[in-house]
Amino acid sequence: MTFKTLALCGAAAILSAPPAAAQPGQPAPVAQLVGQVDIPYEQFTLANGLRVVVHTDRKAPIVAVSVWYDVGAKHEPAGKTGFAHLFEHLMFNGSENAPGDFFEPLKQIGATDLNGTTYFDRTNYFETVPTAALDRALFLESDRMGYLLGAITQGVLDEQRGVVQNEKRQGDNQPYGLLRYAVTENLFPAGHPYAHDTIGSMADLDAASLQTVKDWFRDHYGPNNAVLVLAGDIDARTARPLVEKYFGAIRRGPQTQRPVAPVPTLPAARTITLNDRVAQTMVSRYWAVPGVNDADAAALDVAASVLGGMASSRLTNQLVRKEQLFVQVGVDNNSYAQVGTFEIYGLVRPGVDPAVAARRLDAIVADFLRTGPTQDEVTRAVTGRVVGRIRGLESVGGFGGKAVALAEGALYSDDPGFYKKQLEQLATVTPAQVRAVAGRWLGRPALTVDVVPGQRAAYAEAKVPPPAQPVAAAPVPAKGTRGPLPAVAELKGLSFPAIERATLSNGIKVVYARRTAVPMTTAVISFDAGIAADVANRLGTQSLTISMLDEGIPGYDAIALAEARERLGAAIGTGASPDRTTSSLSVPSVNLVAASSLWSGMLRAPTFPDSELPRVKAQQLAGIQQELTSPYGLVARVLPPLVVGTDSPYAKNRGQGDAAAVTAATRGDLAAFHQAWLRPDKARIFVTSDRPLAELTPVLERAFGDWRATGAAGTKTFGPIQSASPKIVLVDRPDSPQSIVAGGTATPLRGRDDLLPAGIANDALGGDFLSRINMNLREDKHWSYGAGGSYDHFENAVPYTLRAGVQADKTGASLAEMRRELADYVGARPMTQAEFDRAVTGAIRSLPGDYETSGAILGAMQQNDLFGRPDDYQATLPTRLRALTIDQVRGAVRNSLDPKRFVWVVVGDAAKVRAQLDTAGLPVEVIPAGAVAGGAAPQAAAAK
Known part of the structure; x- marks a missing residue:
């Protein structure tokens, strides 16, 4: 949020007995805050080179399992962009001794924070599991590390290639979605390891053959190129024999070589202009800078905060609050393992000349380089970063918990405790250091990328068309050479x-x-x-x-x-x-x-x-x-x-x-x-x-405590819900490589009803990765990066909505599949016993992970209050879940969803999509995106 210096107005006319002016007092010193951040760990290395880091946290009976591979986009040679990310997807599709989607056995054990990501420097896989299910998680992670290639078939490759290409379309379809390519391709010279984006090009993804992806795996995914972090209800003494058991027999692979990646300097300032269907012009500046291990990294972090990363930053105060040339500005220092990118961006206020706004932005940056920050600015910036790290460390795993901090340090800096060095460096940064470092790196020529409203250039689509009727990859039988999946021991309940x-x-x-x-x-x-x-x-x-x-x-x-x-x-x-x-x-x-x-x-x-x-x-x-x-x-x-x-x-x-x-x-x-x-x-x-x-x-x-209400309180009145008649509303958004298909219906349910049966029923319909709609559109058809549905839990209504982002040429077919899945689930193909058992078992076993953090507890407390539940509602869930019957669950969805009552909204390029919808048997209304109700701003409001 942005702010401006105010002409103060008294509040006594608004509220009775306002409090006296707040007195903030003396904040805790930064050094005291840094001293509160500690992640004790032990580590050991197996004979095959696998590095293992263990952190003990007994607050809940869960363990975060995080495997980080030393392979990312920077390791990809020309012609193989996107391979690391493609392989991230392939490694979720099963291994030789655990075939099929990895989400199935992980769902059975109640895994939470389950995902994988790829970036320039690494690929990681992570899940948080009940302590009693740790053996199974380690079996699965080790099987895809050492026993994967036999499970990768041409069908699996084609399937996941299609999914990844739809993930690319989904990102590219967003406003400013093509900016990232312009930055990497123009900031770094051709052939530089950081000169292409992680998602890769359509052409290179098209060209990926079964042999090339298998060779890619052999070259990069050995245990000697990985770090395994276990954080939570575990200790090194217990962990070592388990890790030896599951990973010890995996052979070393070739050692990944860190590519040569110098920090480039542009020979001269460079400007790129992109046309896009955006609401405001974006002005941005980029510099290549040193990475996370460089002595200048901490000062660059502080410079980013002072310039545009804080609510009171220089650019926000001057350009958004005072001069009102921009509606939003931001500054980030993105530190990678070997290099980094420093970026400054702003959305120009409608009615303002972008050239004028850009000149003022450059002038403020130039003044900062001359004068540097004040001590107070540095202290505030460092405080914010340290406290942000403290907040993130409540979770043992996920995207930003303690396992992540340890793994990043081990992989990027050869030191799991590197997070502490970073904080200590931040705590000792001086204004003079920030001024000197910012001048050294931001005083060089910048890459300017302006994104302006206009028609997009032709989209670089995939050239290898998918089959007209794609089918899911044929199942690969388990080799069984390592025995069955480990059983799950007796689990501790939610506390x-x-x-x-x-x-x-x-x-x-x-x-x-x-x-x-x-x-x-x-x-x-x-x-x-x-x-x-x-x-x-x-x-x-x-x-x-x-x-x-x-x-x-x-x-x-x-x-x-x-x-x-x-x-x-x-x-x-x-x-x-x-x-x-x-x-x-x-x-x-x-x-x-x-x-x-x-x-x-x-x-x-x-x-x-x-x-x-x-x-x-x-x-x-x-x-x-x-x-x-x-x-x-x-x-x-x-x-x-x-x-x-x-x-x-x-x-x-x-x-x-x-x-x-x-x-x-x-x-x-x-x-x-x-x-x-x-x-x-x-x-x-x-x-x-x-x-x-x-x-x-x-x-x-x-x-x-002395706050008193004055005047009449507001009231809300809820009557019967009157949904629109079933139809399709097509919102015309030209140049869209992907369409959004969304459907919804009212239900007879209300917020204080017992919605547990309906929630379990939706698990198999649209509420989980393994749900029928997602498996159909993503895994079977590979027309989508993801699809799903949910009961929207409001106090006085519980509508049901479905959403999927699908490639434009499959819009009509995707809508037909979603409607078919709905009709089948309510009618001829209701929830199976296997789906019911998976949903109930997963829901019970995931509870300790679901409520690990303060944020989750705080959310549960608010939900209990809103819906009139007892304080111990979550503690009663295991008993209530075990008491459910499949007939109850089937009845819940059958009584609440009528597929014939759904109304649909499709957002896409009408020139490509309209004809696909005409065979749906529903009325089709077409409206331009700019004419959506309530969207058109009076012209006078656009200019200052």
Whole structure:
């Protein structure tokens, strides 16, 4: 979110008895915060070269298993771009002794945080599993490391090639989606290891033969090129014999050689202009810089934060708040193992000359290079980065937990504890260092890439057409040379924390759970408002109101408020679901008192200054225009009112609102919404913390206990849902290489109903990777990168929606398949016993992983409150799941879904798609993307 210096306005007219000006106090020193980050580990290396790192964390009966291979895009020679990523997909399709999708046996053991990724420097695979299922996870990981090639057939290759090409289409289909190719291809010289994107080219993916991909595996995926991290309910003494058992017999492979990858300097400044169907011109600057192991990396991180990475950054303050030339700016230092990229980007405000905006951006950067940052800027930047690392370390695995920190250090820096060195380097960075390092690297010629509104160039499609009727790869029989999959030992049940409660003196209820894994406090204040409370015929009022909450409070303008939060390492955000409006606080517990004072001021006494309202409105209008260029943004604006009916409060769930209403909104409108909805009698506070409730309650009492509501409270009225008649609405978005097919229907269910049977039923229909719709469109047909569906759980309605991104030439066929799968599941092919058993067993076994983090606990507490569940609802789930019968589950889906009542929205290129839809037997309406209801902004609002 962006801010500007405010002309302060008194809040007494808005709220009664506002709190005194917040006094943030002295934040904890950075060195103290750094000292709180520690991931003890042990390591050993097998005779075949496999490096193993073990971290013990007994907070839950789960273990994160993370395997990182020293192979990524930088290892790909010319003609083989995208091979590392293609192989990431192939390694999920089964191995010689565990054929079929790896998701099947991992689902059976309740794996969570299950995925794989590829980037320039590595390919990784990870899952968090119950401790009792660790043997099976290690068997599976070792089998695809040492026993894979026999399971890779031409059919498997063709299948996953199609999936990857649709993943590429999906990314390319987004606004600004082609920018990444222009950057890598022009920032690095031809032949440089970092000169191409991870996804690769369509032509190289087309050219991948069965022999070439098998040779690629032999060259790169040996144990001596891998790091295995086990983090969680495990220790090295227990881990070593297990790892020896499953990985010890795998032979070494050729040693991956680190390619020569110098940091290039452009001989002269270079400018690339891309035309794209975007809402705003994007101006960006790029430099190649040193990577993560270089002594300059920490100073470059700080420079990025000070320039554009913080709420109070130089570029944000000057270009967004004061001069209002941009609606958004950002700066990132992306550190890879051998090089990095430093990027500065901004979305030009509509009506502003991009050349003028770009010159001012360059001038501010040049001034920063001359003068450097202040000590306060450096301290705030370092605090934010250190606290961000602390937040991420509550999880043992996943995309950013402790296993990731250890694996990155081991693979990139030959030191699992390298994260600590990085933090220590950050803590000692000085303003002089930042100035010198920024000048050394950003003073060189830059690559400029401008993305401007216009028609895209012709898309480089795949040249090898898929079969007219593709079929799933033929199953490969298990060789069985390693014996059966290990059995799962007796699992420990979920240990959901005890919920405690308190009541503030004004009646606000506090719901609390103790979590001691990290020294953080996270709190959410939830108001009974939500998108359903948005002002009828003035949609966007709620979004604009909560966007203005941090534009100033008594004693603080927006910049001062942002700086105060940054000194404390406090993340304060706002959001809304269909039923609730929320504000959240996450802060090191040592800084909680000061942070809660700022938080309370933002909620109780926002000044809503008239001087800043035009800018924030312009930013929201720009966001609306961006929604009209985004395929999923268009679906989100069009589908809800068709499913729940235009009269339902839930029909307001359409992005950031109506442009005309946002343009016309006044300060009085925001103050009125705040008074009616964001008030203590509609509030409840949810907290997780390492500090006891007895210590937190006085803090919350000082912050909120004397808050009194004034005026009449807002009300929401829900009547019967009147869905639109079944039809297809085709939103014409030209130049789309992929279509989004989305369908929805109302159901008779409501939020406080027992939705467990319906949730289990949906697991096999659209709720899981192994669901019928995903396996059909992704794995069998390879027309999609992913497809699925869900019951949308609102307090007063539970609509069901399906979504799939599909290649443009298969739009009509994909819609037909989705409709067929729905009809079969409700009718002739209901959930099978095997699907039922898999869903129930997976749901029970995944519970400890599902509720590992404070964020998950906090979410569960809010859901329990919203839907009237007891505090121990999660603890009762194993018993309730075991009691379900297949007849109950089949009945739940049969009684709630009528395939003939679905209404469909397709976002794609009408010139390519319309004829495909005419055979569906449903009326087809075509509307241009720019004409989606509520999207067109009055011209006067576009210019400053």
